[in-house]
Amino acid sequence: MNRENIYNKVNTIILEKLRSGKIPWKNNMIAFLPLNFISNHFYQGINWLLLNHQDFKSPYYLTFLQTKQKGGAVLKGSQGLPVVFWKIMKGLPDENGQTNNFPLIKISTVFNLTQTTLYNSSKEEELKQDRQSAEDILSNIISAHNPVIDYNFRGKGFYRPSTHSICLPPIDQFKNPNSFYDVLFHELIHWTGKDLGRDQGAKFGDDDYAYEELIAELGASYLCSIAGIETEIENQSAYIQNWIKHFENDHSLIIKASSAAKKAVNYLLLNNIENKESEAA
Numbered sequence: 626m627n628r629e630n631i632y633n634k635v636n637t638i639i640l641e642k643l644r645s646g647k648i649p650w651k652n653n654m655i656a657f658l659p660l661n662f663i664s665n666h667f668y669q670g671i672n673w674l675l676l677n678h679q680d681f682k683s684p685y686y687l688t689f690l691q692t693k694q695k696g697g698a699v700l701k702g703s704q705g706l707p708v709v710f711w712k713i714m715k716g717l718p719d720e721n722g723q724t725n726n727f728p729l730i731k732i733s734t735v736f737n738l739t740q741t742t743l744y745n746s747s748k749e750e751e752l753k754q755d756r757q758s759a760e761d762i763l764s765n766i767i768s769a770h771n772p773v774i775d776y777n778f779r780g781k782g783f784y785r786p787s788t789h790s791i792c793l794p795p796i797d798q799f800k801n802p803n804s805f806y807d808v809l810f811h812e813l814i815h816w817t818g819k820d821l822g823r824d825q826g827a828k829f830g831d832d833d834y835a836y837e838e839l840i841a842e843l844g845a846s847y848l849c850s851i852a853g854i855e856t857e858i859e860n861q862s863a864y865i866q867n868w869i870k871h872f873e874n875d876h877s878l879i880i881k882a883s884s885a886a887k888k889a890v891n892y893l894l895l896n897n898i899e900n901k902e903s904e905a906a
Contacts, residue, residue: 628730635671636876643865649674650846651856657684658850662738663691670887671880672708685738685748697743705734759806759852766893772816782808784815786825791816803854807845814844817889835871836882843886
């Protein structure tokens with residue numbers, strides 16, 4: 626399957642979720658991030674979106690081969706889920722004899738642990754003990770980067786590129802603490818754009834603006850998922866229809882934005898997540 630076909634397949638899956646009323650990157654329940662059963666690596670980027678909001682008791686996934694290597698079997702009739710990974714391929718030598726490697730996007734299939742004979746509910750208990758709080762995540766980000774945040778702003782929170790700062794109302798002005806952290810994480814993802822070289826000159830309504838907003842939405846939701854906090858959307862129907870329109874117009878948008886959001890999250894967390902997580906199955 627070539628790159629364009631993979632982009633189309635992934636985009637179709639995301640669109641199907643949105644059309645069914647599910648927002649793949651928003652948590653409406655306190656759930657764990659999906660992770661690989663063998664490596665204990667959490668899935669990030671597009672694979673997090675593909676595996677998020679599945680109706681399984683376990684957050685663990687593994688391939689057919691990994692199941693077999695563990696002495697288990699996939700239950701008859703189980704439907705696998707796709708994950709995307711990049712495989713480094715060896716290119717042909719150039720005129721100077723130098724070989725240039727190149728990344729090749731591929732698709733694999735994983736099964737939830739409950740779809741195998743290996744399932745044991747005790748694994749989830751171990752995850753509960755290791756979960757970070759939103760307060761701890763924010764504290765670590767501030768210690769690592771010291772972003773300028775004005776908590777005395779009256780109005781909606783926003784990131785100001787001209788001063789490389791964030792303006793945010795006090796936490797007691799929000800509906801609940803979860804909403805406060807959701808907005809703050811969103812603006813912190815925008816804040817990473819300067820150091821990561823993303824275009825921050827986009828105007829409201831254009832494609833580049835939508836791309837940056839999607840990066841911030843994905844990144845903030847991932848940080849909320851790490852903390853295990855629920856997030857809400859006002860006027861959810863209009864929100865969903867807006868992203869359906871963008872994904873229908875650009876089939877590569879969700880993969881590109883999820884990759885950029887992954888980089889932003891890992892930058893804020895000093896790559897702590899990236900060291901533990903993998904896009905590969």
